[in-house]
Amino acid sequence: MPEAVAARERAAGPPVLDVRDLKKHFPVRKGLLQRAAGNVFAVDGVSFRIETGETLGLVGESGCGKSTVGRTVLRLIEPTAGAIALGGTDITRLDKTQLRPYRRQMQIIFQDPFSSLDPRMSAGDIVAEPLWVHGLARGAALRKAVAELFERVGLRKAQMDNYPHQFSGGQRQRIGIARALALQPRLIVGDEPVSALDVSIQAQVLNLMLDLQREMELSYLFISHNLAVVEHIAHRIAVMYLGRIVEYTDKRTLFTRPQHPYTEQLLLAVPVPDPRVKRPKRVLQGDVPSPINPPPGCHFHTRCPYAGDRCRVEAPTLREVRPGQSVACHLR
Ligand SMILES: Nc1ncnc2c1ncn2[C@@H]1O[C@H](COP(=O)(O)OP(=O)(O)OP(=O)(O)O)[C@@H](O)[C@H]1O
Ligand code: SF4
Ligand SMILES: [Mg+2]
Numbered sequence: 001m002p003e004a005v006a007a008r009e010r011a012a013g014p015p016v017l018d019v020r021d022l023k024k025h026f027p028v029r030k031g032l033l034q035r036a037a038g039n040v041f042a043v044d045g046v047s048f049r050i051e052t053g054e055t056l057g058l059v060g061e062s063g064c065g066k067s068t069v070g071r072t073v074l075r076l077i078e079p080t081a082g083a084i085a086l087g088g089t090d091i092t093r094l095d096k097t098q099l100r101p102y103r104r105q106m107q108i109i110f111q112d113p114f115s116s117l118d119p120r121m122s123a124g125d126i127v128a129e130p131l132w133v134h135g136l137a138r139g140a141a142l143r144k145a146v147a148e149l150f151e152r153v154g155l156r157k158a159q160m161d162n163y164p165h166q167f168s169g170g171q172r173q174r175i176g177i178a179r180a181l182a183l184q185p186r187l188i189v190g191d192e193p194v195s196a197l198d199v200s201i202q203a204q205v206l207n208l209m210l211d212l213q214r215e216m217e218l219s220y221l222f223i224s225h226n227l228a229v230v231e232h233i234a235h236r237i238a239v240m241y242l243g244r245i246v247e248y249t250d251k252r253t254l255f256t257r258p259q260h261p262y263t264e265q266l267l268l269a270v271p272v273p274d275p276r277v278k279r280p281k282r283v284l285q286g287d288v289p290s291p292i293n294p295p296p297g298c299h300f301h302t303r304c305p306y307a308g309d310r311c312r313v314e315a316p317t318l319r320e321v322r323p324g325q326s327v328a329c330h331l332r
Helices: 003-012 066-073 096-103 123-133 139-152 157-161 169-181 199-216 227-233 251-256 261-268 309-313
Strands: 017-030 035-050 055-059 081-086 106-109 187-191 219-224 236-241 244-250 319-322 325-327
Touching: 017 066, 035 055, 035 066, 035 081, 035 219, 035 236, 035 244, 055 066, 055 227, 066 106, 066 187, 066 219, 106 169, 123 139, 123 157, 123 169, 139 157, 139 169, 169 199, 199 219, 199 227, 219 227, 227 251, 236 251, 236 261, 244 251, 244 261
Parallel strands: 055 219, 055 236, 106 187, 187 219
Antiparallel strands: 017 035, 017 081, 236 244, 244 325, 319 325
């Protein structure tokens, strides 16, 4: 963990988000009678914490459970097991009314700025809605608050009366960010927030998120399948594979001294800007196994070049192999 983050952790009290052994299993039903036919082990025992002003990057291949973690943490879907604490308060079992003040503190930005904004509402109304719903501003005060949010995310207040289709992809994502900021949250979950944007626009939106983080001491859970994007924005990174975290450390360590075979292979697949550096075209062999019937033992054993007999029967636990670096692998 970087010293700055560690110092903040000591000074700031409980982390903004503390997730312990989170599980989300979706029942699978089959046939006309919809009989229970097993579970999708989408998230299967995930623990992490996010401090004030910190970004945790959550990476992994499609279907490994990243979005399910994000949605469960926000209580948009109910956890099967585990505990979620926001600023030291356990919110796992709070009912809708009890959850209301905590809902304000955590917001989400979605991947697709085209489908996540209501096309029939003006951009100003989209950003105003949360303030209005929570009864925080009305009339001229509401319009002023929305104008300030527009300016904060790099939009002009003259654009408040325009509709989503009149904005570019990057601008729409800025509207999504302004809406997420309206209630002054402590935590924002970004679920692939730049993946649908042109590469040239991605950096602008990431830089905006970095500026806002500094100004407002925001914490981010930043979900992405793209390690290069996560490298730009995250302080710490959790690598997921089939519902579990396999490596969890600070960004620099992850990129320079990865310890899990899966992380190593993900890094080899990241394109390098220097054309003289040759990288294998397809590093990871085979597809991700189904989370309906995950392989026993280490979930990664079907694709791991180092897999041995133990790996096929015994699941490795995530443990600290060096200060600030946790890995789930029998070889470490
Ligand atoms: N509501 C649901 N019912 C049943 N299965 C689900 C549900 N939501 C997600 N899943 C399954 O859970 C697993 C994890 O899905 P999730 O969307 O969290 O993955 P992801 O890492 O976000 O993938 P991607 O990178 O494609 O967005 C997948 O196998 C998915 O099919
Ligand atoms: S536990 Fe075994 S199969 Fe899993 S990553 Fe380590 S060496 Fe590979
Ligand atoms: Mg997803």
